[in-house]
Amino acid sequence: MSLRFNAINGLSSNSTVKVDGSAKITGIFNSNVFTLQTAREVLSEEAYKSLRSSLKAGHKIDRAVANQIANGIRAWAEAKGVTHFTHWFQPLTGTTAEKHDSFFTLKGDGTPIEQFEGDALVQQEPDASSFPSGGLRATFEARGYTAWDPSSPPFIMEIGQGKTLCIPTIFVSYTGDSLDYKAPLLKALDALNKAAVDVCNYFDKNVTRVTATLGWEQEYFVIDEAMYNARPDLVMTGRTVYGHSSAKNQQLEDHYFGSIPERIYTYMRDFETEAYKLGIPLRTRHNEVAPAQFECAPIFEEVSVAVDHNSLLMDVMDRVARRHNLRVLLHEKPFAGINGSGKHNNWSMATDTGVNLLAPGKTPKTNLMFLTFFVNTIKAVHDYADVLRASIASAPNDHRLGANEAPPAIISVFIGQYLSKVLQDVKERVSDKMDETDESMLKIDIHKSIPELLMDNTDRNRTSPFAFTGNKFEFRAVGSTANCANPMTVLNTIMADTLKQFKKEVDALIEKGEKKEIAIMHVIRQYIVASEKVLFEGDGYSEAWAKEAEKRGLPNVKTTPLALDAMLTDKAKKLFESNHIYSHNELEARHEIELEKYIKKVQIESRIMGELATSHILPTAIRYQNLLINNIRGLKESGIPESGFANQKQILEKISEHINKTADLVEKMIEARKVCNNMDNTRTKAIAYQSQVKDAFFDQIRYHVDKLELLVDDREWYLPKYREMLFLR
Ligand code: ADP
Ligand code: MG
Numbered sequence: 001m002s003l004r005f006n007a008i009n010g011l012s013s014n015s016t017v018k019v020d021g022s023a024k025i026t027g028i029f030n031s032n033v034f035t036l037q038t039a040r041e042v043l044s045e046e047a048y049k050s051l052r053s054s055l056k057a058g059h060k061i062d063r064a065v066a067n068q069i070a071n072g073i074r075a076w077a078e079a080k081g082v083t084h085f086t087h088w089f090q091p092l093t094g095t096t097a098e099k100h101d102s103f104f105t106l107k108g109d110g111t112p113i114e115q116f117e118g119d120a121l122v123q124q125e126p127d128a129s130s131f132p133s134g135g136l137r138a139t140f141e142a143r144g145y146t147a148w149d150p151s152s153p154p155f156i157m158e159i160g161q162g163k164t165l166c167i168p169t170i171f172v173s174y175t176g177d178s179l180d181y182k183a184p185l186l187k188a189l190d191a192l193n194k195a196a197v198d199v200c201n202y203f204d205k206n207v208t209r210v211t212a213t214l215g216w217e218q219e220y221f222v223i224d225e226a227m228y229n230a231r232p233d234l235v236m237t238g239r240t241v242y243g244h245s246s247a248k249n250q251q252l253e254d255h256y257f258g259s260i261p262e263r264i265y266t267y268m269r270d271f272e273t274e275a276y277k278l279g280i281p282l283r284t285r286h287n288e289v290a291p292a293q294f295e296c297a298p299i300f301e302e303v304s305v306a307v308d309h310n311s312l313l314m315d316v317m318d319r320v321a322r323r324h325n326l327r328v329l330l331h332e333k334p335f336a337g338i339n340g341s342g343k344h345n346n347w348s349m350a351t352d353t354g355v356n357l358l359a360p361g362k363t364p365k366t367n368l369m370f371l372t373f374f375v376n377t378i379k380a381v382h383d384y385a386d387v388l389r390a391s392i393a394s395a396p397n398d399h400r401l402g403a404n405e406a407p408p409a410i411i412s413v414f415i416g417q418y419l420s421k422v423l424q425d426v427k428e429r430v431s432d433k434m435d436e437t438d439e440s441m442l443k444i445d446i447h448k449s450i451p452e453l454l455m456d457n458t459d460r461n462r463t464s465p466f467a468f469t470g471n472k473f474e475f476r477a478v479g480s481t482a483n484c485a486n487p488m489t490v491l492n493t494i495m496a497d498t499l500k501q502f503k504k505e506v507d508a509l510i511e512k513g514e515k516k517e518i519a520i521m522h523v524i525r526q527y528i529v530a531s532e533k534v535l536f537e538g539d540g541y542s543e544a545w546a547k548e549a550e551k552r553g554l555p556n557v558k559t560t561p562l563a564l565d566a567m568l569t570d571k572a573k574k575l576f577e578s579n580h581i582y583s584h585n586e587l588e589a590r591h592e593i594e595l596e597k598y599i600k601k602v603q604i605e606s607r608i609m610g611e612l613a614t615s616h617i618l619p620t621a622i623r624y625q626n627l628l629i630n631n632i633r634g635l636k637e638s639g640i641p642e643s644g645f646a647n648q649k650q651i652l653e654k655i656s657e658h659i660n661k662t663a664d665l666v667e668k669m670i671e672a673r674k675v676c677n678n679m680d681n682t683r684t685k686a687i688a689y690q691s692q693v694k695d696a697f698f699d700q701i702r703y704h705v706d707k708l709e710l711l712v713d714d715r716e717w718y719l720p721k722y723r724e725m726l727f728l729r
Contacts, residue, residue: 001530003226004230004719004720005329005720007224007226007227007229008728009728011226011728012450015179017270017323018326019266019270020073021269021270023273024082027305027393029281030275030277031453032153032268032278033156034077034155035074036051039051043068044068044072046065046284047065047068051480052220057438058151058190060150061122061149061150066121067123067653069118069121070118071116072143073165073440074090074116081162082163082164083104083171084102084162084256085101085116085120086101086164086165086167087124087146088157088309089130089169089171090170090182090307090308091180092132092182092529092590092597097131098166098216099325100163103115103594106194107645118157122165124169125144125145132597133399133593134591134593136587142296144173144174145174146167146171148168149168149182149304150307151186151302152308152496154167156291159611161321164450168181169306170567172382177589178582180418181307181485182304182307182485184585184586185304185485185488185492187489187491187579188210188490188492188496189492190318190341191493191497191579192493192496193210194666195495195500195503195652196496197210197550198499198500199373199499199502200357202369204351204353206357207353209349210352210724211352212303212347212349212495213300213306213348213356214301214346214347214488215297215299215300215301215306216306216343216344216484217346218296218310218343219288219342219343220294220296220329220341221290221310221331221419222264222321222329222729223291223292223329223726223729224325224728225326225327225724227725228647229246230720231719231720231725233609234327234329234476234603237601237604238334238336238481239331239334239605239670240722241605241608241702242609242612243335243709243719244706244707244710245337245338246721246722246723246726259690263729264326266649267326270324271320272510274316275313278307280312281298281301282573283298284296284297291338291726292729300346300348300472303326303347303492304359306484310343311483313716314330314481315573316376324608325456329341329436330481331480332399332480333561333594336500336702340399340400340480341479342400342477342479342626343482343484344378344470344475344478345478345484345487346474346475348470349495356411356471356472357369357370357373358373358377358468368520368521371422372520374419375423376495376499376527376529378528379531380494381411381466381494381531382413382530382531382533382534383531384494384572384575385411385555386411386555386557387566387567387571388411388466388490389409389411389477389563389566390564390566390572391487391489392479392482392487392567393594393599395560395598395602396562397477397479397558397560398558400477401558406599407465407477408465408478408549409558410465410479410540410556411465411466412459413464413468413473413534413535414535416461423532423535426524427525427529427532430525433721445721448671461540461708464476464536466539472620492576492602493576495577496579497575501692502523502527503721507521509523532555533552533554536633555702556602559593559597559687560686560690561686561687561689566592568587568588572587595683595686598690599686599687603689606698610669610670611703612719615706616718617662618662619692620716620717620718621662621712622659624711624712624713624716625652627713628662631648632649654711655711658704658707661700662704666701669701672692674694675692676688676693709721
């Protein structure tokens with residue numbers, strides 16, 4: 001029996017795994033995290049204070065107490081049954097990496113002991129040669145090192161019976177170049193902190209720290225594991241490269257917010273429990289638009305912690321799914337013809353005085369502060385739309401952006417009617433010669449009760465890639481598999497840069513003798529005028545918007561290789577260098593890595609398409625073709641006239657045509673790949689893979705294969721069909 005029918009037969013026996021969900025969330029939350037509170041309990045006063053102050057200041061921990069801290073962490077972990085530790089980091093492959101070492105060691109005289117020294121906590125040297133470096137490290141210089149980022153607490157990962165202490169680290173080369181997603185993110189957050197504090201101090205001298213906040217919404221699909229295993233394309237690429245749409249998919253919209261199927265519900269409760277222990281504050285869960293699609297979202301946190309938590313959760317979701325004989329598909333587009341998955345990044349900034357800088361305030365002063373940060377965000381997105389677009393570019397996300405169900409590749413900002421009106425008023429009523437009376441009028445105008453109005457969910461536009469949703473912006477174009485660090489690095493850097501510029505301009509006006517508030521209003525007005533073309537309130541999915549955006553001169557780059565060009569413009573180099581995020585070298589290396597990732601992904605997809613066609617689809621189709629031939633021959637021999645088997649002949653002709661076309665196109669695709677593989681320049685090669693392999697063949701081959709799926713005897717078809725993967729569980 002084929003894997004497909006095994007999978008279908010096995011479904012009913014895959015009864016739900018038992019999950020003990022009786023624990024109160026508050027009872028297990030953070031139980032596997034070395035929080036400051038835990039530190040207080042297990043560390044000496046000296047070590048605790050030192051750790052706390054490093055945390056507050058974002059510094060490395062003091063070597064002098066590192067041993068004490070390490071011992072405290074080991075004692076805590078061992079009490080929980082941990083035997084190994086690892087530095088946990090986020091290399092540019094997009095997954096997380098770990099290399100486990102045991103606490104166990106032998107002393108000089110051979111006595112076995114358990115130990116975890118300060119050095120092992122603070123710094124490690126994993127063999128880095130097989131992580132992408134974009135040429136930053138010559139191959140003979142394989143060493144990079146991981147260093148603990150104390151802003152992220154150590155945690156215990158439970159895998160089956162094994163428990164591992166994970167130390168969240170950054171990953172850098174010996175020359176100090178970043179080799180991961182985390183190091184540049186921390187730099188960007190630092191740049192934002194400095195720039196935002198400076199601007200906040202116009203309004204409130206008490207602000208000494210600004211942190212960016214992130215709440216991601218993770219979309220995903222879940223399917224039965226046996227079905228998954230019967231689909232080599234899912235196993236190899238995370239998406240189905242073939243598969244005819246089922247008669248029913250999402251058109252009835254009966255899945256969205258519907259009741260969650262029990263098997264999935266149990267799975268959710270299980271991974272949520274794991275997440276709570278790891279301190280991931282999951283809050284919501286629901287069905288998504290497509291069948292078998294779901295979403296979860298946490299309470300927002302500081303960006304660096306939120307980024308870690310998302311990477312960690314993707315890992316946990318994957319592991320826990322296997323316990324339930326399920327597979328979670330995090331890919332942006334696992335199934336053609338139905339919605340793909342994104343990861344909305346809700347983003348804002350908060351002061352250490354407790355103010356959300358993107359929440360409209362209640363007094364004129366706080367409202368002017370809100371307006372300042374609000375308009376600066378719009379200006380940042382306007383000025384660096386291309387860099388922001390590049391930050392979310394990936395082979396899988398190309399299936400979403402610009403397709404009909406996800407935000408377009410055009411970056412625009414939605415702010416809602418009310419704030420559009422406010423900006424319009426500022427633009428029209430603030431003049432260069434604004435005097436004191438204008439000033440008071442303006443203050444009153446932007447002071448109206450904005451919050452209630454904005455928090456209303458109805459004032460939302462789901463087609464915008466970057467939307468204001470009452471007290472935060474929501475960057476919706478991020479892909480579901482993405483590490484949020486990359487878009488967050490860019491967003492916080494462009495914000496820092498824009499705020500720095502803003503301060504310079506305001507200060508210049510103040511120096512000329514303008515009153516502070518008036519100077520601020522002037523620059524705000526200037527920014528509104530300069531960036532209003534990025535504002536768009538209409539249907540972002542419409543053809544009309546693409547045309548309008550072109551008229552406005554907004555970039556609309558639909559493919560990754562070209563979108564990535566924005567990383568290397570003079571503008572981008574200056575942006576990242578002047579804010580100390582990336583040197584030119586680092587930027588070029590990253591660009592190279594992203595292109596290589598793109599090439600490899602398309603190459604793997606192309607190979608699996610060829611392989612499946614040749615070894616799965618064509619043999620099946622040819623067997624059925626023979627059956628028809630025999631049938632027709634038999635009928636003919638029995639003296640039945642042609643008209644008596646005209647239908648069989650017609651089917652035979654169709655099948656033969658699709659067989660021929662498939663075989664022919666696969667052959668040509670392989671030739672095209674060979675041409676690409678001989679190209680030296682990575683960018684040229686990536687563009688060639690996109691246009692000469694992917695665009696030239698993927699849809700065409702799929703068309704013929706999907707037709708064959710409809711024509712060939714269902715019993716003979718090996719690959720689980722869409723209706724089975726999406727509706728059976
Ligand atoms: P949606 O209606 O878009 O599905 P959800 O309520 O599911 O919205 O998700 C909103 C996300 O935004 C949550 O993760 C929430 O914690 C986050 N969020 C709320 N306020 C902020 C903020 N100030 N900064 C960052 N994220 C925030
Ligand atoms: Mg959302």
